[in-house]
Amino acid sequence: MTNDLEDNMIDFEQPCPIRDVLDRIGDQWSLLVLKALEIQTLRFNSLHREIGDISRQMLSRTLKKLENDGYISRTIYAEVPPRVEYTLTDLGGSFLKPMNILIQWANDNHEAICLARKNLSQ
Template identity: 55%
Template sequence: MNDRNMQVTTLPATLPAARGRGRPGAREDLPCPIRDVLDRIGDAWSVLVLTTLEPGPARFNQLRRQVGGISQRMLTVTLRHLERDGLVSRTVIPSTPPQVEYALTGLGRSLCMPLKVLADWACSHQTVIRGARRQYDMADS
């Protein structure tokens, strides 16, 4: 696609203060769809949690083991955000002690394909990007 075929949408740089819960500066009545999605997939852990859940449901500790390096607190916060956005469901399994299982919703599943395309692009361009970084860093020295 060339530059002439690209449509650019001007979005507000900031939004008025939030009412109630949610992130600062967000308003439910003035959503910015691009920012909403980038907030979710741009954080440190959401993409890893979503791709870990793609094969099927998982319990909390299973997720924590599979998503290496994530703290218990950060996994809890990430799962809550993904649940709030409708990407992940949380099911309490009645047992002693109760178990909780997390799974992708239909919406979460629909995000997996674009994430796979992004991951494939990143993998195929990783060498070029690292070379550009080295070249930039050497010129900056």
């Protein structure tokens, strides 16, 4: 027989919070999806147009991953044709501040990083 504490334990796939979070949002597309949803709720095709060079299949996978992790929510409207909208959750919204700091840092330092890469390859 298990006790209540054991019943409520979360089975962490990755016990290190840094690796766990960065593995999930540090891919090529997740930050772009979150950034696109920062201002407004969007439908799949609008997200696809907003991001541009992502395949529909990869966008679908990324949205499912972000939804599973609680960053976004998906709302299906019973219409013909069905309408599906994606929006940030409170958790996703709380990630915007550190995400935007990272984006700004990347923008500020991209030239220096590219120059360092170029110098290393010479």
